Amino acid sequence: RKEVEQDPGPFNVPEGATVAFNCTYSNSASQSFFWYRQDCRKEPKLLMSVYSSGNEDGRFTAQLNRASQYISLLIRDSKLSDSATYLCVVNIRNYGQNFVFGPGTRLSVLP
Amino acid sequence: NAGVTQTPKFQVLKTGQSMTLQCAQDMNHEYMSWYRQDPGMGLRLIHYSVGAGITDQGEVPNGYNVSRSTTEDFPLRLLSAAPSQTSVYFCASSKPGTPQETQYFGPGTRLLVL
Secondary structure (H helix, E strand, C coil): CCCEEECCCCEEEECCCCEEEEEEECCCCCCEEEEEEECCCCCCEEEEEECCCCEEECCEEEEEECCCCEEEEEECCCCHHHCEEEEEEEECCCCCCCEEECCCEEEEEEC | CCCEEEECCEEEECCCCCEEEEEEECCCCCEEEEEEEECCCEEEEEEEEEECCEEEECCCCCCEEECCCCCCECCEEECCCCHHHCEEEEEEEECCCCCCCCCEECCCEEEEEC
8 A cells, every 4th residue: 555645636627616635644653744736847846734723725725634544635716727736745754854745636727 | 045956957868877966955954855756656755864974765765876965965876777767856855843844846857768
């Protein structure tokens, strides 16, 4: 079993739609959690950290369920510019350097 | 700040050749890492460093060497290139000491081994 798994995608949605991405992780010792965005042929960039209480940044909402080892990302009112691959990332060591990346879920927002 | 820089952007090698991928950061980050990204596989950690003079292996270290003589630079050496090393290589840096430390990535090096 992969350490971090994500919806296989791709997701093709119309502008204005709400889309949700799911991610599960296998290591219960995982300490911190992130969503990264990667545009085609570009480097990954941090979209948002994920906190235990859940957090929101504009149209983006991230949720964490430690008991189920599950992370989600909700995008509301999708824009064309949201088209990208979304990577779920887990850091197994707190204050440490063991980031494990999921394979990513590709999103295409259509006009 | 330039952030994380990588050179070259593209490289074609023949099997058996060696080369060094360069990575530098100007953010005074202690942690630096090298990843490779292959289709459908996500990013996989090759080697990482927690500070100058300290390096360790990641998930897929075979065929690669690293050194960290300064805080700024973290070169990745391919000793004898193989077609299986065809990939996109990303260097990243981060500053420890906070629970939600963020990794910053360089623009990547696309490597083709024939």
